[in-house]
Amino acid sequence: MDMVKPRLATASLAGCFGCHMSLLDIDERILQLIELVEFDKSPIDDIKQFTSRCAVGLIEGGCCNEENVHNLQYFRENCDILVSVGECAIMGGIPALRNNIPLKECLEEAYLNGPTVYNPDGKIPGDEELPLILNRVYPCHEVVKMDYHLPGCPPPADLIWRALTALLENKPMDLPYEVIKYD
Amino acid sequence: MTRVEGHGKVTILLDENKQVTQARLHIVEFRGFERFIQDRPYWEIPVVVQRLCGICPVSHHLAAAKAMDVIVGADRLTPTAEKMRRLMHYGQIYQSHALHFFHLVSPDLLFGFDADPAIRNVIGVAEKFPELAVQGVMMRKYGQEIIKVTAGKKIHGTGAIPGGINKNLSIEERDFLLKDIDQQIEWSRGALKIARDYTLEHFADLKDFGSFDSSHLSIIRGDGALDLYDGGLRAIDFQGNRIFDHVNCRDYTDYIAEEVKDWSYMKFPFIKKLGPEKGWYRVGPLARLNTADFIDTPEAEAARQDFMALTNGKPNNVTMAYHWARMIEVLHSAEKIRELLNDTDLQGEDLVVKGERRPEGIGVIEAPRGTLFHHYRVDENDQVTMANLIVSTTSNNEPMNLAVEKVAKKYISGTEVTEGLLNRVEVAIRAYDPCLSCATHALGKMPLIVSIVDHNGRIVDEKIT
Numbered sequence: 001m002d003m004v005k006p007r008l009a010t011a012s013l014a015g016c017f018g019c020h021m022s023l024l025d026i027d028e029r030i031l032q033l034i035e036l037v038e039f040d041k042s043p044i045d046d047i048k049q050f051t052s053r054c055a056v057g058l059i060e061g062g063c064c065n066e067e068n069v070h071n072l073q074y075f076r077e078n079c080d081i082l083v084s085v086g087e088c089a090i091m092g093g094i095p096a097l098r099n100n101i102p103l104k105e106c107l108e109e110a111y112l113n114g115p116t117v118y119n120p121d122g123k124i125p126g127d128e129e130l131p132l133i134l135n136r137v138y139p140c141h142e143v144v145k146m147d148y149h150l151p152g153c154p155p156p157a158d159l160i161w162r163a164l165t166a167l168l169e170n171k172p173m174d175l176p177y178e179v180i181k182y183d
Numbered sequence: 184m185t186r187v188e189g190h191g192k193v194t195i196l197l198d199e200n201k202q203v204t205q206a207r208l209h210i211v212e213f214r215g216f217e218r219f220i221q222d223r224p225y226w227e228i229p230v231v232v233q234r235l236c237g238i239c240p241v242s243h244h245l246a247a248a249k250a251m252d253v254i255v256g257a258d259r260l261t262p263t264a265e266k267m268r269r270l271m272h273y274g275q276i277y278q279s280h281a282l283h284f285f286h287l288v289s290p291d292l293l294f295g296f297d298a299d300p301a302i303r304n305v306i307g308v309a310e311k312f313p314e315l316a317v318q319g320v321m322m323r324k325y326g327q328e329i330i331k332v333t334a335g336k337k338i339h340g341t342g343a344i345p346g347g348i349n350k351n352l353s354i355e356e357r358d359f360l361l362k363d364i365d366q367q368i369e370w371s372r373g374a375l376k377i378a379r380d381y382t383l384e385h386f387a388d389l390k391d392f393g394s395f396d397s398s399h400l401s402i403i404r405g406d407g408a409l410d411l412y413d414g415g416l417r418a419i420d421f422q423g424n425r426i427f428d429h430v431n432c433r434d435y436t437d438y439i440a441e442e443v444k445d446w447s448y449m450k451f452p453f454i455k456k457l458g459p460e461k462g463w464y465r466v467g468p469l470a471r472l473n474t475a476d477f478i479d480t481p482e483a484e485a486a487r488q489d490f491m492a493l494t495n496g497k498p499n500n501v502t503m504a505y506h507w508a509r510m511i512e513v514l515h516s517a518e519k520i521r522e523l524l525n526d527t528d529l530q531g532e533d534l535v536v537k538g539e540r541r542p543e544g545i546g547v548i549e550a551p552r553g554t555l556f557h558h559y560r561v562d563e564n565d566q567v568t569m570a571n572l573i574v575s576t577t578s579n580n581e582p583m584n585l586a587v588e589k590v591a592k593k594y595i596s597g598t599e600v601t602e603g604l605l606n607r608v609e610v611a612i613r614a615y616d617p618c619l620s621c622a623t624h625a626l627g628k629m630p631l632i633v634s635i636v637d638h639n640g641r642i643v644d645e646k647i648t
Binding site: 067094 | 192194209211212213215217218220221231234235236237240282286287300301304305306310313316317320321323324327336338339436439440441442443444445447450452453459558569571
């Protein structure tokens with residue numbers, strides 16, 4: 001009888017996609033991963049709404065706008081285990097460099113002051129289609145409960161692989177010192 | 184929106200007869216890099232700004248390093264430094280193009296635009312065409328290995344520094360890469376053949392799919408050859424007439440400006456001489472094939488001639504031809520990698536040069552997705568005071584919007600929205616391989632929300648896929 005495979009979902013919030021790229025850096029093992037899991041909502045496939053409950057959700061990036069928050073909450077509701085993957089999810093990362101600067105200054109620099117800006121009416125993007133930008137960038141665990149944190153910018157492929165397979169197979173994580181890197 | 188790298192959203196507006204009046208691709212994230220890297224020390228910039236994008240970090244790493252070369256007065260790098268950077272860059276182009284083609288696009292080509300989304304993805308490809316999927320994985324891996332030995336790390340490395348690089352290529356590293364290069368070239372030929380044959384077989388359908396005439400922009404070598412690392416700016420119109428040529432990148436602000444629109448965080452670049460209405464242009468593999476006079480590696484040059492023959496030597500304006508052009512660049516990168524691996528300059532010891540310090544630096548490079556501009560001012564305390572970035576995908580903003588509009592007008596009739604239609608909109612966007620993360624200086628992924636809004640502003644249908 002076929003075992004029902006556990007489901008895996010991934011999301012990139014305010015990150016750079018580097019953590020997803022590092023997941024792809026497991027290279028040939030991606031074929032093993034496909035044997036191990038059924039992919040659900042993820043930017044690497046075309047599933048855009050959860051189709052059923054997932055065992056594991058991998059979250060890259062922190063929350064810089066309201067849509068990130070909704071998406072993260074949506075993942076929390078639909079995943080048994082939620083993992084912060086990489087520095088942005090864990091502590092905001094490089095995007096959080098803006099936390100000490102008024103948002104207005106960031107917007108003005110990009111849309112009014114730049115040397116190539118053409119903006120005769122002095123408008124700053126603010127259409128209702130655009131989600132509200134948050135006052136600061138929030139790490140994931142300040143928004144919802146996160147179960148695990150994998151450090152690195154990005155976490156090395158081997159670290160993601162070891163942690164993920166342990167979670168999926170319900171085994172203890174074996175993470176030797178050499179595979180954990182913080183840069 | 185999935186299988187593109189970034190945060191996007193499409194809205195389609197209808198009139199009372201349910202005809203499409205407007206279709207827009209909104210970029211919904213904003214990060215503010217231009218402001219928050221101010222006050223950081225200049226030498227930190229190549230490492231920090233690459234974190235705009237984990238898909239093409241090397242492009243930002245190198246563009247920033249080139250700008251900082253100007254700041255530290257390094258007008259001419261040592262051969263070892265320039266060639267190490269080039270090797271890193273070709274590795275990057277190779278892995279990025281392979282990722283896009285095999286992991287993101289091949290499901291549309293192999294299964295069709297209307298195929299069940301449950302299988303229309305890279306996992307479906309792995310199950311149905313395992314050999315091809317493994318090739319894609321191994322090609323991307325090879326590019327990543329090159330980045331690792333040149334930058335120290337596969338993603339967000341540190342190889343390029345102001346004035347040069349911090350390591351050369353050891354004999355062991357060289358031999359490790361040389362071992363597989365012939366196989367990689369063979370696979371590149373195969374990938375090119377898939378893209379070429381697909382385009383030609385489906386040309387009747389593809390030629391109008393989200394297509395339109397446009398200007399094209401790229402950097403170009405002094406002798407007119409395709410050069411992804413360095414050169415002057417060349418812009419041509421849709422028939423191939425030169426708008427400007429061999430412009431020194433340091434003068435880019437005289438030629439290019441970016442319009443701000445209130446419905447997208449992504450700006451709309453245009454050629455100043457032509458104005459904001461008519462000055463928009465395309466960048467990336469298609470534009471580069473159109474601007475180049477020739478390619479300096481034999482197999483890619485033969486492929487270029489074959490490609491240009493389709494349009495009788497005139498610029499190719501077919502949006503879906505991007506895929507074919509991209510695979511020509513994959514083969515070109517593989518040929519370049521082989522050439523560089525056999526060059527003993529890579530084992531040189533002279534890594535960094537310096538000269539007279541300057542207050543301002545501009546670095547331009549052809550990233551996988553097109554021309555990338557980095558521009559910085561640095562004060563006497565070595566702190567950045569101004570940063571301006573025009574990333575490749577931003578230049579394709581207007582073209583992607585046009586492509587979306589064309590596809591929406593052609594395929595949306597009435598208010599019934601099917602998944603296949605939505606995917607068609609995405610297929611048109613995906614042709615540009617947009618890195619919406621780069622573009623907003625943010626990256627991530629959003630559902631493609633297509634909202635159909637009637638003439639009273641009422642949402643008559645909304646589909647989140």
